[in-house]
Amino acid sequence: MSSTSAVIALESVGKRYGSRTVIHDLSFTVEKGEIVGFLGPNGAGKTTTMRMIAGFTAATSGRVRVAGYDMASQNVQAARLIGYLPERPPLYDALDVSAYLRFVARVKGVPRAAIAAELERVTTACRLEAVVRQEIFKLSKGYRQRLGLAQALLGNPEVLLLDEPTAGLDPGQIQETREVIRGFGRDHAVLFSTHILAEVTLICRRVAIIHHGRLLAIDSPNGLQRAVEQTNRVTLQATAPAQALREQLLSIDGVTALDIRPSPSESGMLTVDCQVDARNGIEAAIARAVAGRWDLHRLERQQPTLENIFLTYVTAPPDRGRSA
Amino acid sequence: MSGTLAVYQKELATYFRSPIAYYVVAVFLLGTGYFFLYNVFLTGETTMAGTFQNMGILLLTLVPVISMRLFSAEYSAGTAELLLTLPLSPWQIVLGKYLGAVTILALMTAGTLVDLVPLYLFGTPETTTILAGYIGFVLLGMACLAVGQLFSTVTHNQIVAALLSAAVLLAFWFVGHLQTFQASPGVRALVGYLSFSLHFTDFIQGLVRTEGLVFYLVVSAIALTLSVAYLQWRR
Numbered sequence: 081m082s083s084t085s086a087v088i089a090l091e092s093v094g095k096r097y098g099s100r101t102v103i104h105d106l107s108f109t110v111e112k113g114e115i116v117g118f119l120g121p122n123g124a125g126k127t128t129t130m131r132m133i134a135g136f137t138a139a140t141s142g143r144v145r146v147a148g149y150d151m152a153s154q155n156v157q158a159a160r161l162i163g164y165l166p167e168r169p170p171l172y173d174a175l176d177v178s179a180y181l182r183f184v185a186r187v188k189g190v191p192r193a194a195i196a197a198e199l200e201r202v203t204t205a206c207r208l209e210a211v212v213r214q215e216i217f218k219l220s221k222g223y224r225q226r227l228g229l230a231q232a233l234l235g236n237p238e239v240l241l242l243d244e245p246t247a248g249l250d251p252g253q254i255q256e257t258r259e260v261i262r263g264f265g266r267d268h269a270v271l272f273s274t275h276i277l278a279e280v281t282l283i284c285r286r287v288a289i290i291h292h293g294r295l296l297a298i299d300s301p302n303g304l305q306r307a308v309e310q311t312n313r314v315t316l317q318a319t320a321p322a323q324a325l326r327e328q329l330l331s332i333d334g335v336t337a338l339d340i341r342p343s344p345s346e347s348g349m350l351t352v353d354c355q356v357d358a359r360n361g362i363e364a365a366i367a368r369a370v371a372g373r374w375d376l377h378r379l380e381r382q383q384p385t386l387e388n389i390f391l392t393y394v395t396a397p398p399d400r401g402r403s404a
Numbered sequence: 405m406s407g408t409l410a411v412y413q414k415e416l417a418t419y420f421r422s423p424i425a426y427y428v429v430a431v432f433l434l435g436t437g438y439f440f441l442y443n444v445f446l447t448g449e450t451t452m453a454g455t456f457q458n459m460g461i462l463l464l465t466l467v468p469v470i471s472m473r474l475f476s477a478e479y480s481a482g483t484a485e486l487l488l489t490l491p492l493s494p495w496q497i498v499l500g501k502y503l504g505a506v507t508i509l510a511l512m513t514a515g516t517l518v519d520l521v522p523l524y525l526f527g528t529p530e531t532t533t534i535l536a537g538y539i540g541f542v543l544l545g546m547a548c549l550a551v552g553q554l555f556s557t558v559t560h561n562q563i564v565a566a567l568l569s570a571a572v573l574l575a576f577w578f579v580g581h582l583q584t585f586q587a588s589p590g591v592r593a594l595v596g597y598l599s600f601s602l603h604f605t606d607f608i609q610g611l612v613r614t615e616g617l618v619f620y621l622v623v624s625a626i627a628l629t630l631s632v633a634y635l636q637w638r639r
Contacts, residue, residue, distance in 0.1 A: 172414070
């Protein structure tokens with residue numbers, strides 16, 4: 081698992097709080113020049129994992145290594161190489177923006193003579209020029225989030241850990257923040273967590289999916305895309321003869337496969353899962369085709385949400401749902 | 405060293421950009437000024453003994469206000485997650501913060517020097533006794549702040565931190581009074597030794613005793629070490 085170029089390496093990491101285990105046997109690596117997206121719903125264990133990699137909490141089993149340092153015992157040495165944006169931006173409200181950044185830069189060991197240039201670099205990258213003299217408690221949510229990111233970039237760390245870096249930003253700011261992350265990821269190791277699916281597919285080379293503290297999959301966005309396609313599904317309920325309904329549905333352009341079964345609650349009614357391709361308006365075409373001849377009771381497009389992907393990964397091997 | 409210094413300067417900036425430092429110093433100086441006037445002008449004694457005694461009690465009530473935010477505020481604002489993942493050892497963090505709080509103590513102490521002006525203008529006070537009192541006061545304050553910081557290290561809630569430190573500091577202040585009810589010489593010696601106020605009284609009387617000096621420094625060191633140990637343990 082741990083190759084020589086792995087800057088972040090988790091080896092069978094577990095975390096227990098009392099009798100509650102929140103992370104189970106988690107193993108993955110992030111290499112230099114790689115952006116890895118860390119995907120999971122709230123409460124999946126993303127933040128706990130981030131905290132263990134950052135050295136804020138220690139794993140109760142297994143090993144977390146950052147740049148070769150064991151985070152259980154050498155976290156202070158490793159901290160020089162880590163930029164960390166926690167879920168809640170860690171800002172000192174009483175300070176102004178430049179005093180705050182100067183404090184972090186000094187502690188991170190940025191040489192005194194280089195601090196001004198370093199502040200200039202991160203404030204420009206994170207578009208904070210307009211608020212450099214402002215007190216932090218006066219900043220808007222978007223600025224707070226970007227100041228948290230700026231702080232993490234100080235000292236040009238080898239490893240960047242970002243816990244939901246785009247939360248609370250408007251679309252334009254999200255775009256800019258992604259550019260910053262993308263630029264930084266070219267020659268650093270970046271792990272960032274999110275529950276926004278589109279985000280990881282846009283900028284990550286690999287995606288780790290975590291749920292209930294377990295790693296479900298670590299894959300390229302393309303691999304994830306296949307899972308997304310599987311959840312492109314339309315579910316409908318109709319009262320109709322099964323064979324005729326099947327033929328009618330399969331004749332619609334865009335319906336690739338389907339699964340018909342009797343509805344458990346009402347006799348005579350059928351529940352149909354249609355595998356469809358991603359085009360728009362497919363559900364309208366299905367509705368017209370069915371409602372023209374029979375009683376259509378319900379029709380629903382299953383969105384390719386994160387939850388659906390989880391279900392795909394949790395409940396079955398990737399080929400399920402294609403049976404006609 | 406530079407890490408400790410950076411934390412120290414951050415602490416001072418935080419104190420002075422919030423009302424806490426001004427409030428604490430102002431209340432302390434007003435209180436001390438009142439006690440000084442009462443003790444010196446009403447009793448006509450040109451000593452600081454009574455005033456020092458009152459300063460000690462006043463200090464006990466104000467120390468929790470200074471120390472409560474040291475770590476509790478970092479936890480509740482989420483900044484602990486930054487502070488504890490920066491390249492800083494727990495000792496650098498604890499010392500930097502402690503020195504910040506001690507600086508507020510130093511300012512409070514320095515402010516009371518104004519009281520010495522009328523004392524020297526209109527009387528002939530014993531300089532060495534006053535000096536000993538000040539040494540005792542600063543040592544007492546340092547021990548109290550270290551204890552207060554310890555309680556701030558273990559809770560997210562500033563109010564809880566303040567209440568716990570106030571209770572413990574008052575207990576240490578009054579524990580000497582138990583001597584009266586104890587027959588056993590061993591227990592009498594023990595509660596006497598643990599008393600913040602009895603050691604302080606020695607200093608006020610002009611006695612800079614090694615015992616008192618060591619006592620306050622050891623209490624500070626133990627409390628700071630426990631803070632560091634807690635920070636390491638909580639991971």
